[in-house]
Amino acid sequence: MRYFEDLEAGESHDLGTVSLSADEIREFGEQYDPMPMHVDPEVTEPFGGLVASGYHTLAAVNRVVVDEFRSGVAGIAGMSIENHRWHAPVYPDEELTVTLELAERRPSAGRPGTGIVRECVTVTRDGDDGPEPVLTYDSVGLVRRRED
Amino acid sequence: MRYFEDLEAGESHDLGTVSLSADEIREFGEQYDPMPMHVDPEVTEPFGGLVASGYHTLAAVNRVVVDEFRSGVAGIAGMSIENHRWHAPVYPDEELTVTLELAERRPSAGRPGTGIVRECVTVTRDGDDGPEPVLTYDSVGLVRRRED
Incomplete structure (x- = not known):
């Protein structure tokens, strides 16, 4: 398990790909x-057909972030x-590529034993002229510090 | 159906309440x-027990926003x-109250026939000293203009 002190500002990770089937898009849409x-x-x-809810894309990308990065970090909670x-709209079965850069890490002033970490997440698909952005966001959260 | 011209900056709506059961929290968590x-x-x-994924709270609140407000507006797409x-963490079966203020509306410079609308969403629960914030965010999106 990696703690706050083990993380490095600037470290960058290719997290792989994710796609949403038409059935998954409809199921999430009907629920949320x-x-x-x-x-x-x-x-x-x-849009000329079914497109994924933006909240669905966000949740499915979060799953990739958890599986490929955050499950190995002593995270406490998301803040923002x-x-x-x-x-851009996301269509069924498009292959989306997820990358993450740990852009910032600083001790929490208000919560001893924790640090604040900013994960910059970029989601792209292949376009005619190379990767095109589909979704970008920062996930800012609390991570546990090592107990000295 | 309400179009861009029918919306008023400053209009405010009580959208009701939503809660997440332990089963729903686990199901969303396992998936996303x-x-x-x-x-x-x-x-x-x-946290001393199960808490909802923040993405789950966001999605469940979005469902309330769609049912009680956005389904009556000629929306095109979410932008950000x-x-x-x-x-704060959300525990099973807490009753969350959702309000929405339409804080901004302006014509889109780049997309003729559309306008940009900012919905400020506030989610609270009852605390010892009155409503406590649980989740706040703005949903910024494109809305269709009336065809003259």
Whole structure:
């Protein structure tokens, strides 16, 4: 397990890929975001077919972040999402590539024994001219410090 | 259906309440955020029991926003989450109260026929000294303009 002191500002990780099937998109949409473009495969406006709820993309990317990075870190809690942007609609079965940069680490002033860590997450897909951004955000959270 | 022109900056809406059961918290956690505090009812650190994934709270609140507000607006797409903060852990079966203020509306410079709308969402629970914030965020999105 890596603690606050074991993390380095600037470390960067390729976390792999994730895709959302049409069934998964509809299921999430029906439960959490039942707008027509997230639940109705016949919808034509505004995107010409089913697109994933942005909250679904965020949750599915979070799963990748947990599996490939955060499960190995002594995290305590998420504090905020910052610098967030959904850049483009996500269609069924698109392969999304997830990378993470640990952009900042600082001791918490108010909570002894903890530090604050900023994970900058970038999600892209292959476009005609190379990788295109789909979703970018920072996840800011508390991480446990080593007990001396 | 309300279009961009029908919305008023400053309009405020009580959207009702939502709660997350222990089963729902575990199910979401296993799918999207399998950290111990979101999936293991026996976990004691750091919160003394199961707490909801912040992404789950966000998605469940989004469902309330869609049902009680956004389904009546000619929305096109979400653009970003801004000013986001998870203020406190959410435990099973806590009643969360959701309010929304439409804080900003402006025509989109780049996308004719659309406007940009900022929904400020506040989620609270009852505390000893009145409502306590649990989650606050702005949802910024594109809304269709009326065709003249």
